[in-house]
Structures are given as structure tokens and as C-alpha cells.
Amino acid sequence: xxxxxxxxxxxxxxxxxxxxxxxxxxxxxxxxxxxxxxxxxxxxxxxxxxxxxxxxxxxxxxxxxxxxxxxxxxxxxxxxxxxxxxxxxxxxxxxxxxxxxxxxxxxxxxxxxxxxxxxxxxxxxxxxxxxxxxxxxxxxxxxxxxxxxxxxxxxxxxxxxxxxxxxxxxxxxxxxxxxxx
Numbered sequence: 430x431x432x433x434x435x436x437x438x439x440x441x442x443x444x445x446x447x448x449x450x451x452x453x454x455x456x457x458x459x460x461x462x463x464x465x466x467x468x469x470x471x472x473x474x475x476x477x478x479x480x481x482x483x484x485x486x487x488x489x490x491x492x493x494x495x496x497x498x499x500x501x502x503x504x505x506x507x508x509x510x511x512x513x514x515x516x517x518x519x520x521x522x523x524x525x526x527x528x529x530x531x532x533x534x535x536x537x538x539x540x541x542x543x544x545x546x547x548x549x550x551x552x553x554x555x556x557x558x559x560x561x562x563x564x565x566x567x568x569x570x571x572x573x574x575x576x577x578x579x580x581x582x583x584x585x586x587x588x589x590x591x592x593x594x595x596x597x598x599x600x601x602x603x604x605x606x607x608x609x610x
Contacts, residue, residue: 444497450473457521508602531589555582555586
């Protein structure tokens with residue numbers, strides 16, 4: 430198990446044999462990403478904890494694993510909700526699905542970084558499209574985003590603010606009080 434602390438908030442992906450491994454899902458019970466169980470983990474299983482900014486992943490001998498930075502939009506949505514209401518049922522998954530639907534993107538591109546009260550604030554990262562064409566892949570596997578990808582993220586940022594500002598309660602499950610991207 431490897432744990433890498435980062436001095437700033439960012440978005441990182443773990444690739445095994447060239448394929449992005451999705452991070453651990455957000456656990457409604459603990460209000461953070463699910464821990465990696467070393468007894469059942471596979472090479473590349475990973476989690477990123479945004480509040481304290483660390484990436485943790487599991488690696489095995491002979492596994493070809495790369496950690497790569499990704500372009501992303503950091504968002505903050507304040508809802509008229511309590512944490513208990515948000516986490517009732519599977520609130521994190523439902524929120525992720527709803528936000529992805531609003532933006533018209535695959536839900537794997539929405540990553541909840543933290544959830545805390547102050548009404549209810551959900552911080553997410555909207556990741557770049559891993560299937561979009563890129564302009565430069567370096568020898569270490571990191572990818573430089575194309576101008577098109579950066580423009581798409583900028584458009585998603587504007588769409589998020591426009592659509593969620595004053596959105597009805599049924600859009601994300603509770604009235605939106607504030608949105609920042």
C-alpha cells in the first residue's frame with residue numbers, strides 16, 4: 430500500500446497497463462472514500478482524500494502502474510440539506526448521478542472530494558474526458574490536454590453555474606443555495 434501526500438488539491442488518476450482504474454467509491458456511512466482492503470485489493474485500487482490531499486493505492490510485484498495528473502474543475506455546491514438527509518440511502522451515488530446528468534457527462538468523471546455541513550457543502554471534481562483525443566503523451570505516461578479538452582472543461586464549468594443557480598430541489602435532491610466552479 431502506497432500513500433502519497435500532495436501539497437495542493439489536484440486530480441490524479443491511477444493507470445494499470447494503460448487503463449485508468451476508477452477510485453474507491455464514496456462511502457455514505459463513513460462520509461469519505463471507502464478504504465482499500467489489502468486482503469482483497471488488486472493492483473491499482475486507489476483512493477484520493479481531498480481534505481488532507483493524499484493519494485493511496487495498492488501495487489503488487491510486476492504491476493505496471495502510473496500515477497498521472499488530470500485536468501479537472503473543482504466545484505462546490507451548497508444545498509439546503511443536512512448531512513443526515515444527504516447520506517440517507519446512497520446519497521453520494523445519487524448526487525454523482527444527478528450532477529453528471531445535469532452536465533450531460535459520464536458519472537465516472539464526477540468525483541466527490543468532501544462533504545461537510547454549513548448547510549451542506551459537496552465539493553467535487555469534474556474530470557477531463559479520458560477518451561478525448563490528447564496532444565502529447567510523455568514517456569512516463571502522463572498526458573498533456575488538448576486545447577479542446579480545456580475548452581470543454583471551461584464550458585462544463587459555465588454550464589454548472591448556469592444550470593444550478595436557482596435550480597429546483599428535484600435537480601440535485603435539495604434546493605441549491607450556492608454553486609462555485
